[in-house]
Amino acid sequence: MEIAATSTEYVRITAVSKAAGSTITPAAPPKFAFLPASATDNPVTEDWLTGEWAAPHARILVGPDDGVVTLTAGEYRVWLSWSAGTETPVYRAGTLTVY
Numbered sequence: 001m002e003i004a005a006t007s008t009e010y011v012r013i014t015a016v017s018k019a020a021g022s023t024i025t026p027a028a029p030p031k032f033a034f035l036p037a038s039a040t041d042n043p044v045t046e047d048w049l050t051g052e053w054a055a056p057h058a059r060i061l062v063g064p065d066d067g068v069v070t071l072t073a074g075e076y077r078v079w080l081s082w083s084a085g086t087e088t089p090v091y092r093a094g095t096l097t098v099y
Contacts, residue, residue: 008063
């Protein structure tokens, strides 16, 4: 995905949880992290930002007009995590280019 640094919009990632074959929406909100593409480590506790579910997507508002975070120009790895029962998966979900 590519967005302008002056744009405020949702970053969406398709994320589906299933239990016994049925799709469920986890009670806990999804967490996002945006790390520089050059970073080699996984996100740490302070990196995680709270998003929301908009089935079938996890989403977070990014940008200068009331976004959860404002990103400067650059390339970021987007990470996604959520709590689902006893599991807390952590995924590197893609790359975001901010211009």
